[in-house]
Amino acid sequence: MTTTGRLVSWGPLTVRLMLAQISVLLAGLAIVLLTAVLAGPTMFYDELIDAGHVEEATGLGLEHLEDALRPVSLIALGVGAVPALCIAGLLSFYLYRTIGRSLASFTAAARQVAAGHYDVRIPSAGLGPEFDSLAASFNDMAAKLNAVDATRRQMLADLAHEMRTPLANLKGHLEGIEDGVVPLDERTTGILHAQITRLERLARDIRALTRAEEGLLRLQPTTVDMAHLAQQAVAAVEPLAAQKNITVAAAGVTAAPAVLDGERMGQVLGNLIENALRHTPPRGRVTVHTDLDPVSVTVTVTDTGDGIAAEALPHVFQRFYRAEAGRESDHGGSGLGLAISKALVEAQGGTLEATSPGRGQGAAFRVRLPRHTATS
Known part of the structure; x- marks a missing residue:
C-alpha cells in the first residue's frame, strides 16, 4: 500500500518487532515481580541472620516479614516499572518506526529500479553500519544498472x-x-x-x-612470448602493407614471456596494426616495439599517419567514435576495433592507452600487461 506515492512506514514487520520487544519487557517485569514477592522476604530473612541479627529476625518472623515486604515491593516495582515500561515502549516505537521507514524507502527504490528508473538512490538511514552497507550496495547496483x-x-x-x-x-x-x-x-x-x-x-x-x-570471455592463459606474437602479427599484415606502400616492422626485445591468452592478444595486436595501416599514408611506417621489465611486458604500435587531436584522445576507445566524420567508413573500419582491443586487454588485467603529438604527426597505442598473472 502507498500513500501519496510513498510506502506506509508502519508495516506488519515493525508491528511484530515492537510487540516482540514489549513481550520481552513484560516477561522480564513478571519475573522480577514474582522474584520480589515470593523470594524477597525469605532472602531478607536469611540476610538478617547472616548479618548477626538473629534475635530481630526471630522476633519478626518470616510471616510478618512477608506481610510487610510484599506490599512495599509491589508498590516500589509498580512505581518504577510503569514509567520504565512506557519509556521502553516509546523507544521501541521510535526505533521500529525508523526501521519501517528505512525498509519502506528500500521497497520504493526497488520498485523504481524495476520500473526502469535507475537514477534512484537511498540515503543513509543512520541505523548502523549494516543498513549503511545495504544502502551502499543498493546504490552501487542502481548505478551499474544505470550505466548498463x-x-x-x-x-x-x-x-x-x-x-x-x-x-x-x-x-x-x-x-x-x-x-x-x-x-x-x-x-x-x-x-x-x-x-x-x-x-x-x-x-x-x-x-x-x-x-x-560483460566478462563473458573464457580466457585461456598460458605462457606466451609477446615478442614472437608481435612478429607474427607484423608478418600477417605485410602483404597488405606492401600493397599500400607502407613499411611495417617489429622491434625491441627478442623474447618477452608473459602469462596471457595468446589468441586474444593476437587479435588485439592485429586490430592495432590494421588501425595504424588504415591511417598511415603511402611511404609511411608502422612499428611494433616490444619492451620487458620484471613485472610487465609492453607492446607499442606506432605509426607516422594521420595522428589524433588532443581533444579526441580521451574518446578514441569509445564505440564508433570518429575524430573526423566518416573517417572509419572511408578507411573500411567498423569503428569498434579499438574498443574491442581495450576490452580484451583489460579482461587480462592490462591497460591500453593512446598518445599522439597531434594531427598529421602519427600516433602510438601502448599495451601494458602483467607478466605473471591473468584473469579468467
Whole structure:
C-alpha cells in the first residue's frame, strides 16, 4: 500500500518487532515481580541472620516479614516499572518506526529500479553500519544498472546509425537493378558484396565487444612470448602493407614471456596494426616495439599517419567514435576495433592507452600487461 506515492512506514514487520520487544519487557517485569514477592522476604530473612541479627529476625518472623515486604515491593516495582515500561515502549516505537521507514524507502527504490528508473538512490538511514552497507550496495547496483542501460541505449543508437549507410546502399542498388537503371554486372555485385561484408563485420564486432565488456570471455592463459606474437602479427599484415606502400616492422626485445591468452592478444595486436595501416599514408611506417621489465611486458604500435587531436584522445576507445566524420567508413573500419582491443586487454588485467603529438604527426597505442598473472 502507498500513500501519496510513498510506502506506509508502519508495516506488519515493525508491528511484530515492537510487540516482540514489549513481550520481552513484560516477561522480564513478571519475573522480577514474582522474584520480589515470593523470594524477597525469605532472602531478607536469611540476610538478617547472616548479618548477626538473629534475635530481630526471630522476633519478626518470616510471616510478618512477608506481610510487610510484599506490599512495599509491589508498590516500589509498580512505581518504577510503569514509567520504565512506557519509556521502553516509546523507544521501541521510535526505533521500529525508523526501521519501517528505512525498509519502506528500500521497497520504493526497488520498485523504481524495476520500473526502469535507475537514477534512484537511498540515503543513509543512520541505523548502523549494516543498513549503511545495504544502502551502499543498493546504490552501487542502481548505478551499474544505470550505466548498463545508458550503454545499451547508446549502443542501439550507434548501431542504427552504422547500419543506415550499408542498408541504404543495398536498397538503392537493388531498386536500381529492379528499375533497370543499374546493370547487374561485376561492379554492382562487388558493391553489394562489400556492403553485406560490412554488415557481417559490424555484427561480429558488436558481439565480440559485448562479450568482452560483460566478462563473458573464457580466457585461456598460458605462457606466451609477446615478442614472437608481435612478429607474427607484423608478418600477417605485410602483404597488405606492401600493397599500400607502407613499411611495417617489429622491434625491441627478442623474447618477452608473459602469462596471457595468446589468441586474444593476437587479435588485439592485429586490430592495432590494421588501425595504424588504415591511417598511415603511402611511404609511411608502422612499428611494433616490444619492451620487458620484471613485472610487465609492453607492446607499442606506432605509426607516422594521420595522428589524433588532443581533444579526441580521451574518446578514441569509445564505440564508433570518429575524430573526423566518416573517417572509419572511408578507411573500411567498423569503428569498434579499438574498443574491442581495450576490452580484451583489460579482461587480462592490462591497460591500453593512446598518445599522439597531434594531427598529421602519427600516433602510438601502448599495451601494458602483467607478466605473471591473468584473469579468467
